[in-house]
Amino acid sequence: MGRFVLRRLLLLIPTLLGMSVVIFLMVRLIPGDVADTLLSGESGSDVQAHTALRHALGLDDPLPLQYVKWMGSVVHGDFGTSLVTGRAVAGTLLPALEITLELTIIASVVATAIAIPLGVFAARRANRPSDLAVRTVTLLGIAIPDFWLATLLLLFTSTVFHWTPSVIWVSFPEDPLGNLSQIWMPTAILTLFVIASTTRMTRTTMVDVLSQDYIRTARAKGLDDRRVIYRHALRNALIPVMTLSGVQVATLLSGVTILEVMFGLPGVGYTLTQSIYKRDYPVIQDAALMLALIVILLNLLVDVLYAVVDPRISRR
């Protein structure tokens, strides 16, 4: 098990290096650079000012040198300096990461806690009205776009209750209640989305597992129903569900980006979109790399959990 995790962790290095090259090149493929966006003074700054600015910001260095400089700053842990704000990128992204992680972790935990029992419930009543109700509602949850739901929720609470989340960001340690009142709406929307897909997946695999021979055998042995469901059936049904969760992290992160913009929460996704508009290369690169790292780490976590749920995997 330890070797399995270690090997996967070592594999992280080449994966991230590959990612970094792709990110670095993609960012530079977008037309225009930060000098264009900073100096789009309407009467037009002169060409010299443009060239001087590009030089001052190191944008006229050859690409390999720019890449090496960036990697150097990542290794040193300061992640470079924003071309626009002049702040260390780490100082901008770490507080942003707290917000994004808070939203996604709460959403994932709450959603899983609701979705798995709900999926089991539906599977045990397969094709009965209660199952149909769960399937219909969760189908809606997948089909409704999150930005649409967010707009409607905001319009609803502001019209009916004259309430929307307060706008100036407060972190959880500063003011726990204020923080929760700010994030419950976007978190709830995210949660709904995760509940919908996880419930459907749990239900499908549970229905499948429940028809297997070993479940019949377990029942025939006279095991009580709880034990059959949670010890024998669910453990086996969970593996595809976990695979789905790993894949879903990427979807979840793009959903959280939209919700951060809608609710004005200065998280990683919001910071990333703003930096793209401004062509703030170091911030885009670091934010994208950070998101890539999160996706990779969570998928690694899923693989480790496979091994816990199904011991055969680590033995292989």
Added chain:
Amino acid sequence: MGKSTHSDRGERATQGTLNAVNRRQLLIAGGALAGAGALAACGSSPSAKTTGGGSASGGTLTWGSDTDPTHLIPFGANATATWRVTSLIYESLVAWDRNLKVVPALAESWDAPDSRTFVFKLRRDVRFHSGKPLDAEDVKYSIEQQKSPPPPGADLGFYPPIESVEVVDRYTIRLRMSSPAASTLGYFAWNRSSSIIPAGFFEDNNARTQTDGTGPFKLSEYVPNDHVALERNPDYRRSGMPKVDALNIKILADEGARFAALRSGAIDGATFGPDTAQLARRDSDLVVMRGLTASPYELEVQLRDHSTPWYDVRVRQAINAAIDRQQIIDKVFAGDAVYAGKIAPGYGNWPIPEAELKSNFLKYDPDRAKALLAEAGHSGGISLTMLSIADPKSFTQVAEVIKDQLKQVGIEVQVQPLELGAFAERNGKGDFEWMSTGRGMRGDPSGFLADFDPKGSTYKAWYGGGWRNDELIGLLNDGIATVDDAKRHQQYRRMEEIVLTELPVVPLVEPYKFQILGKRVKGMYVSYTDADPGLVEATVS
């Protein structure tokens, strides 16, 4: 964080004490003063919340903004969103009143002994937010920095031909110009590239995140992509201003979310598009304000290339006659826009009046358009590509309406929306055929015509080696050197006529700007400058 010293915090505590209205508060404030060091450490002033100086109403106003200011550099790298914040923190020698009349600001008076000299007398009672008193050395330093601002700033092309800045005495400054420049006062009044900062500011501070101005508000906190917190400058030169104790500017990019926050009272007001304004008019808890702001829409034409059909002026005139501006106004702006000439509508009494634009220069006449095209030998039709800014959508919507209109006279338009950064690059290089874009505020009427000056970089990018008009160039040079107001009006009138006939650019319309307020805000107004100076005079109940 704003640059703030112990001495200025101490002063603020004193100020709060003096304005306290009853004995008990005096005693409490006195106690607080004894612990001024502790107060400074907390970084907040409780007394300011309840008292406030002069006729100030106190309270906190939260204003919504669609774009993050990104940084707070006083000049040289300022996007409009930056300037909307810095114009509340920094000031210049003179300012504009609501009608764009130049009024005293940091200079209490000024004089032009000859056409190449300006003398400014500074007020003696002004202090920077750091507590340092303002003197002529600060002004000299500021104006010299404005000429070539340190990176990431650069001269944006508005700097007047100032040859030297001389300190006459502690409160007198003399500018010598290399050529007569009637645009100088407007340059300072605009305060976009001309803010006054303390001497050594750029060397002593990170100008992107630290501020030290003389303006109505001082910075207390800037959290990127979230909000800017400003607090009342108790030493502000206009007594009783600003009226609120604190001003928060909250960044909410999504218009729907911004409107929801306004309805719930989470923000007190913000700028919105015409569609939201229609919605808000039905809500009795909201106040919708409408005003012109310098934001004309126009079509830029690339005229370097002699081989294009529109290098022939008749084709440009045909396109101009084939555009029905009223339809643009109705379809894209729900009726809330006016015809625009080259000098933005509402810019004092400089622009050609709308009635004349409608009946003459910008008249919709598709038959004339067809005749002109035939005359130019293009009755078989032509095709062109029009770039547009993708966000805000209105630039692309305008281009789409024009595409339909030009089709009626046999011109095929392909609209290509570009995201702003990509657009800025093509714009700067002159890499386009036609462009649907918008322009902004200028310090002086000459600024609206600067594109046609062969010395400028815009001319080189868009027209270089191609279109030029010698009468216009002569007038540009005369106009900037003329001091006599009536004569200047004649000159700019003639320049606008030339542009509207030669059409090196096709001006379209100027939409109204909408700001929507919650009921607790009073005294706010829509400013023509596109910044929000009304926030200084606004009160909350």
